[in-house]
Amino acid sequence: MSDTAMIIDGMLFEGCQPVGIQIRLAILDDEAVLTGAGDDRVYRTSQLTVTPRIGRADRFVNLPDGAELQCTDLPCLDLLPSESPTEGLVAWLERRTLVAGCCVVLITLSLLCAYNFGLPAATAWAITKVSLMTEQGLGKDAFTWLDSNQWLQATELDETRKEHIRTTFSALTTGLKFGPNYLLEFRRSKRMGANAIALPGGIIVITDEMVSLADTDEEIAAVLAHEIGHVELRHALKQLMQGSLLTAVAGVVTNDASSYAVAVAGLPALLAQTQYSRKLESEADDFAFALLKRHHISPAAFASVMEKLSSAHAEDSSYSFLSNHPLTADRVRRAREAGE
């Protein structure tokens, strides 16, 4: 045996029973000789394959006759053909601390980019692919669902009051992109209290509680303008898509954490989602302020109705219009500024 011989000691598993035999495999150029298991066996080196390196675990050399050799991870094993060649480079990267450091930086950067630019851009693009018809269908489905699941009850407002609000509403919506599709619905809601919801496609629901909370027509117009903003900017669709994309990305990132630390894996997606919702709210606010000004209504009306909601909320937690509309003080301030 010459100096260039490669000696691998290990356990041989033939594959018929889970018991091993201590053997030695000597590799010299293109010939591999196995000794220790009965008669010597000779293989061609090119017919051997080795499992990829992983951590410091033992590796396996597959022999052409189906047997397998378990041995400690020797550097010379890399000279044999790999069982899974695509994993070789990854295995190399995984051994380097510097690479791990670079990966931390890269992951942080790519997540920041995805959050700030990637996701919004992808959502904006995806929205253009959804037809108005589909969006309206979604809104109708959602409305039927709300009606049939005790979220909404029939309104108790009198006809003149409703007609009055409808006139304001149609004045606000004329000339908008969704113009003819807008539909105002009146409902009473024990569960939601003073609230107004914009469903995708143009259905806007205002609750009796909200109508009675607002003292002036301007305040009702302000609330409606905010909801019109949500519809006009297709926020429901945006939120749905952003939510799905976020869940997908968060699923990839927190995959490991989910099974070893109960429930914290959902946190990043939840935080990002809240952050996105706030952004959507202020977009709708800005839209509303511009719309109100165009109709010669001061955005200050929005500020006053927000304050009323806020104080109502402090008394009774069923006023949930605010729960997904955080930072009320900030929004009131912006409305006042817009009004000046």
Added chain:
Amino acid sequence: MPWKCPACGAKDNSSDLLRCPCGYEPSRQEDDLLEAQNEDLKPQIKAEISVLPFDQNSPVSPPRDDIIGYHECLIALESGTWGCRMVFPDSDGRIEFGTTATALIRFNFPNEALLGLAVGDTFQLLREHLVMATGKVTQFLVVPIKRELKLEYTGSSQEYFRIWIVNLCLTLLTLGIFSAWAKVRKKRYFYSHTILDGTPFQYLGQPLPILKGRIIGATLFAVYFLADHFLTSLLPYVLALGALLAPWVIIRSAAFRARYSAFRNMTFRFEGNFRDTAKVVSAWGVVPAIIVGMIFHWWQVTWLKGVLFSCACLMFPWWISRFRSFLLGQTTFGGKNGQLIATGGQFLSIYVWAGMFFALILAAAGLVMSVSGISKSSVYSAALMSIPSYVGYVLAYAYVQAHTGNLVWNGTTLGPLRFSSTLRGLTLARLYLTNALAIVASAGLLTPWAVMRTMKYRAESLRVWLAGELTDFSGSDASPVGAAGAELGEFFELDLSL
């Protein structure tokens, strides 16, 4: 004489055949045990392990040198005996008697102290109780343990951190395509660092088939997602289709997992077919009823909804025990089928205890809140309440995980292998809570550490015993299994692990 199969619970088996459609065959398994032991134990030992005529006065032979303990006791009852349940005072062991005839009853010794200690006394006690309970025992077998197969987990946090971060980074940069490689690398790491009797397990899955499977799985998941969010009217039909597909997904997931897991150059196998799996999954017709109900809008009727829902809840423990038994019974290694003996009642008691812990913690938190006089509507009260509910939830979850884990492992046999698992709910809950804190505080960077310490604890709690010889396993050919079913299962977070 009809008897009830302990493996799948099916009744009405004819006694001439003594074989259940699920493949369980009491007489064959007994013979296997006897054969396995007879090979090495030689004639003088045969007397002890072969069928013992039941005699209250004859003591069980004391442990011998080559036997380090006893794992279980197999008792055959005379046909037609009425039974009862007994709990032994000095162990966690339980014995269950059914109205079964000639059924084997296995008595496990999960309590480590019982292995090798006071075995004679325990058997004597067992025999006395048996007399009280039934009067007639026709067979009394004990399974001697000769060796422990050392199970260790040698993964390290630093090493796994590098693997985790590199694979996560590449997955993000390739928009998810690399995830197939990442999965293989991680699985390889876990398997290769789980060492049984000096040999690591092997993960044989290859990235490219997994990628293909992932693409198919992702497409089907997208259909489900669209139906769920956009085409709600189609959802019941998609769910019905999904229900038809579910047995297939389960079979393929189990088959993939088994086929690409190897120990000592031998792969596991899963033999379940569509019909049997569908029968088990349908949960005695409740699942199909729920889906048909969704299609025809039965849910609008409140009482029907209530009846179906409570039906599903009540039968869940029995269903899960049947499902687990089925999965294990269809899994083979070296020609030997796994076998699980665990009853729905045992699962039920775990869930009931867990539910009670959770309720108690919430009640205690509520009491403290009302005594301390914090107003209910204040923001602080919500925050204060959410902490005990999280802790309570984690405790209940960890309790269920630990105790179902113990129940399943302790009741599992695979050829000559016996297992004893001593997971503790509190330890697991502490691990989960500290993991959660560490992960949040480190912005996720301590995730690999959390994974490694939890896996280490689980491996440390599990011991593997050899009753017989490893040569009882003998190899069989393996054919490739597609990855699509397994990957689809993963999207729906299907968990078939023990």
